[in-house]
Amino acid sequence: ARPCSPKYFGRDAMVCVCNATYCDTLDPVVLPAPGTYVKYESSKVGKRMERSEGNAAALNVFSLPEAAQDHLLRSYFSEEGLEYNLVRLPMASCDFSLHAYTYDDVPFDYELLPLLPRAAAMRTRPLSLCASPWTSPAWMKTSESFVGKGTLKGQAGDKYHKTWANYFVR
Incomplete structure (x- = not known):
């Protein structure tokens, strides 16, 4: 990425200038390896669209010992942490998944989503979900098929559409 050409509005307000002679740009975007993500970070201390890669988050959480998982969840969701109050919850596999899977592939997993109840228990206020x-x-x-073209079977109001609606509710 090209460096920022800063313009300050007081001590704490700054924007990067883009005009007829200069504009900061990104290097060409390259897809990361499967199971990883790319993030771009800017900061007041000089980072300008700095690219870095990491591994898929939930997979990493489960690779930690349970005490470390709790510490991580507390740092994000509790009053002593960042107090996140909104979680994007993919319903089954998504474009960040390592492979295709259904909403719950674990036999007899009646709790369904084990990290969410633990995170919610660390909060004093409600945790909102965006599924x-x-x-x-x-x-x-x-x-x-999980991939490629395909639409929901049937027609509005039939058993497929009602089941798909219940999938959202559950």
């Missing part, structure tokens, strides 16, 4: 599906389950799609 978003990447795809419906393959058996509900005309293609019967």
Whole structure:
């Protein structure tokens, strides 16, 4: 990335100038390896769209000992931490997944999402969820596949559409 050409508005307000002779730009975007992510970070101390890579977050959380998982969740969700109050929850596999999977592939997993109750228990205020599906389950799609083209089977109001609606609720 090209460096920022700063313009200050008081001590704490700064923007990067883009005009007829200069504009900061990014290097070409390169997709990361499967199971990793790319982030771009800017800061007041000089970072300007600095690129870095990491591993998929939830997979990393589960690789930690339980006490370290609790410490990490507290640092994000508790009053002594950042107090995050909104979680984007992919409904089954998504574009960040290492492989395609259904909403719950663990037999007899009646708790469904073990990290969420632990995070919510660390908060004194409600935790909001934004659930978003990447795809419906393959058996509900005309293609019967996680990937590629396909639409929800049936028509509005039928058993497929009602089941898909219940998928969101559950």
